[in-house]
Amino acid sequence: MKYAVLGTGMVGRAVAARLAELGHDVTVGTRDPEATSARTDGDAPYAAWAADHADVSLATFADAAAGADVVVHAGSGLAALDLLGAAGADNLAGKVLVDISNPLDFSAGFPPTLFVKDTDSLGEQIQRAFPQARVVKTLNTLTADLMVHPGALPEASTVFVSGDDAEAKAIATAMLTEFGHSDVIDLGDISTARGTEMLLPVWLRLMGSLGTATFNFKIVR
């Protein structure tokens, strides 16, 4: 399977590295590949990560999406529609678009609030903006390392999928299973992303209370 992973942050790198490790053809998408490769700011420049992951290509959002079977949106929630616009509706048409982002608004400090919630969701906004993409919301309820290595926890935990297209959800679920997830709950159509996006507020308080991001929800039943 050919994957595009849009976003060069922690989530994008974790997903890209894991997909490549699993033998997939992976291109990371960014706004300006030259600028991304040249960046030396911060304690984890992209070029250093890329040197350790020579099997992962870097391209523009549009080129990455154009060449992929499955597109993973791993950018920030606030920039999601803009980033996907740069990828291009034509390049997303017919593709499985896995959206991992959360509608976090940090403008009033920490903990962030949600800029869309309850009567709408970011997953739905993306589906409406790109009606020909087959959006699947998933993995937005746990930290990047656990998204791709759930076995790091002492027992199996749960991830969720939301989307209007059953085949797209099956493709996303196959990816999750490859990552190591053994309990994937299909919540229903893309409007059920309201539920998982609204998990973030308790996730953030749990991180504060437990003093770690290495935890996940398990649905005991």
Added chain:
Amino acid sequence: MKYAVLGTGMVGRAVAARLAELGHDVTVGTRDPEATSARTDGDAPYAAWAADHADVSLATFADAAAGADVVVHAGSGLAALDLLGAAGADNLAGKVLVDISNPLDFSAGFPPTLFVKDTDSLGEQIQRAFPQARVVKTLNTLTADLMVHPGALPEASTVFVSGDDAEAKAIATAMLTEFGHSDVIDLGDISTARGTEMLLPVWLRLMGSLGTATFNFKIVR
């Protein structure tokens, strides 16, 4: 410990019955005890339940609260402030007030939305309205039967407490432990109720997807 359980619905009955079974002195509070006892509508009139639970008293909200050490609010979220006003600020002053309710708004049908969320919570509204009560938000994240009999699930799951008063949270946690909960996470002050109240949207979708309310969140870490 003397408990008042305010609310005669499913949640109130489950909590009252369990507390009485555990040997506590329990009074259920209602607006008009005579009317509640006389009610014959519905498939589960209060009088029939009361006949099976002769050790549970029935009184007005105010009388129930006045005589209790711990007051459990088991009414609907929409009526919470009104119900607690009927109980009386003086009768709640200094008491542990365990709030189980959720700010569900069914006015637009199912699934309900939340009438307060993200930047405020029902738990905080109650604490602000009754500043001398020691509010603890808990048990609002699972179905009534599992609140009081968590052992009905195949493995231990998690419940949460939120509140500004450490001693009140310890008293509420002792009650939860008596109910059978072995994993109680203290999320922090009452503002963390925003997190657990915002779990309801995914809880409702899970109930739809799983076809049962007999499930609970477990925080794997």
